[in-house]
Amino acid sequence: MAEMLAAAGHQVRVICSTPSYPHWKVLPGYGRFRLARAIENGVKVIRLPHYVPAVPNGIRRLIHLASFALLALLVLGVLMVRRRPNAVVAIVPSTMAAIVARWCAKLFRLPFWVHVQDLEAEMAIATGQIGRSPLTIAAARAVQRLALRGDRVSSISPAMCAHLAEKQVSRHEIVEFRNWARPDVAPIDRPSPYRAEWEVEHRFVALYSGNIAAKQGVEIIAQAARLLAHRRDLLFVICGDGPHKPALAESIADCDNVRLFDLQPADRLADLLGLASVHLLPQMAGAADLVLPSKLPNMLASGRPVVATVDQNTDLGRELSQCGLIVPPHDAQALADAIARLLDDEGLCDELGRNGQQRAAERWSKQAILEQFERELCAVVDRRDGDLEWSVLTAV
Template identity: 75%
Template sequence: MTKRHRILIVGPNYAPEPIGVGPCTTGMAETLAQAGYEVRVVCGVPSYPHWKVTSRYQRLRIWRTVENGVRVIRLPYYVPSVPTTIRRVVHLLSFAVLALLIVGVLMVRRRPDAMVAIIPSALAAAGASICAKLFRLPLWVHVQDLEAEMAIATGQIGRSLWVKGLAQAVQRLALRGDRVSSISPAMCRHLAMARASPQGIVEFPNWARPDVTPIERPSSYRVEWQIERPFVALYSGNIAAKQGVEIIAQAARLLAHRDDLMFVICGDGPRRQELVDSIGDCDNVRFFDLQPAERLGDLLGLATIHLLPQIAGVADLVLPSKLPNMLASGRPVVATVAPHTDLGRELSDCGLIVPPHDAPAFADAIIRLIEDVPLRARLGENAQERAAARWNKQAILEGFERELSAVVTGHDLSPGTHRIGQKGWRAGA
């Protein structure tokens, strides 16, 4: 680059949040900084998935730091301890208002060459869209979560037509970017319908961490957590409504007679205590907090089988960010999803899929993989190979940097719908 382009990224989630959108936005920003861009990030204070601001950032102030070459501005927005629907709206609105004020100041003091808005939050992305229009800046909108559709599918919005209409209107405003991307083909198709055109839409998937690889030795967590049973069914990540985690409790009860199997649930979120209360009397289930990111490979290597529950109706509204790392660990997955969905196709030959909310089928799939050693080994090898081919971090982020550079300079090399980081992808695949 002959000019050091200035990029402003706006989104509530960023490091040190350990899971979800935060690590993805962080990887995006740090890749651009390493490529020579001047990068600023406007984000919230870290609070996900615990719904509690980490102790370092609990003072009511704006935090400014430089992290791995990225200038980070963290805003003290409202974080509810119990994220009800109304409190979630206030949570996202408070970030959007603060972010809009900061972005306005940055436009005057250090005007960027382009903006990248992350959804969630659609409210903040809508504000970024307005600013980009006013200041005639290129805007890239990256959709990690179809907020309106997800809120409707999980019942968070309720049946009010005007509330649904308002949520969809905000999302339409947020999607007015020069480039719009999302993390799966189905989500890209949703965006194409929302924008009435597939032009300018790209699939920008999440990626597997390079340090997550299959381990042949016993995981260090076996000794640390005193897990003596030979087989482990592992769920790791956020524990919220869209995950449908109650099926794990149901399966654990159905398999309580198996003294060779331990269910390990490692994570946090608004439904964790509810899950603990529902299964606290079972001796084949253990709960643990989220573990450090640098130990993720060892944690995922603890699994004999990964568990990936999803409720009906959300499989094509989100592709779990944990999936690439699960595959990279070389362990098969049992998921509750329909075969015709993106997630179902992604798991073909990498695991077993059963209908959502069918606990007996979920339990039977777990036992099948435990008892069929050749099948388990084959699916695990396929999973690791698929992660290497489709979820390579370097290829995906280098592809994003090239695309963003073309948008910034006005030399859009690929206006049609395609997948970043892999050749041969086609719309609707």
């Protein structure tokens, strides 16, 4: 997003965290206690050092997010005094940092756009990350409401936009701004190089690639693998990292039809997705309309069908209509049956894969989505030659 704005002639500054996702460990080359500046593809990037817990839990996550928000407040304030931008854009998560960005924008009387990737408080409530205390839930929602105010409030799906309206966000301020499929992801016309690298001899591969945390519910994949242990032609491959990875590794230790790998480099995404005969997209019950997984567009663009554990009457369920199979959340037997059905029906598998590729091209075109964002942002600023300040405030 920021690179597109810079390429279009805007001056863009990004304030973000030092990279630690998804390992909860600051990556090599970045100091834990020093601010890092760089120009990346025309974008001025400032990476802030902040607390990153080795083992995240409720309190440590709050400190993690609060430490970034406080540093962002200082840095954003100094930058805005030195050179007043024409707009401030904040990304949720993190809710705390978005509140900071809103305060700064209000102080300097600047247009403010907040983009919601997921409703952080609602997701934490749905997945049990903050407990069930009514006081805790009320406090989390109150903090969330402070962030969801701006000249524009955007999110990634119709259901997410509807949730914003339910949070008393004015409908004329709400804009749908989708995630996009990577342009380099397409069906591959050769065996994936990962087959040789990982010595995959099975005919079929059921693939999950992404974060391994509470809201994904990846443990259902291990349960389905046990139910399909008799299928000697099928291998389950899980690529990812996250706080639940050690527990997942322990649960599949005795499963010879499941392999667990680290998250693979982004520039090899097409090869990784091309390894799949079918993509797996587990979701926790109650969380599906609180986020539309960013991995979905690339799954569809790869030309492979998707099996998702989600209710039919959700955005995710509707997006997967005629592109994959939908099974109830937490139903391992239904997931196993859907996988087997696709593997045994090559015609259905190919049809769903083609439909998914076409849908990705129609609904998740990167260029079209970003051009729409630029038009909307320029309409808010009411000028095209402005200096756009984008604060990337996710501290995951």
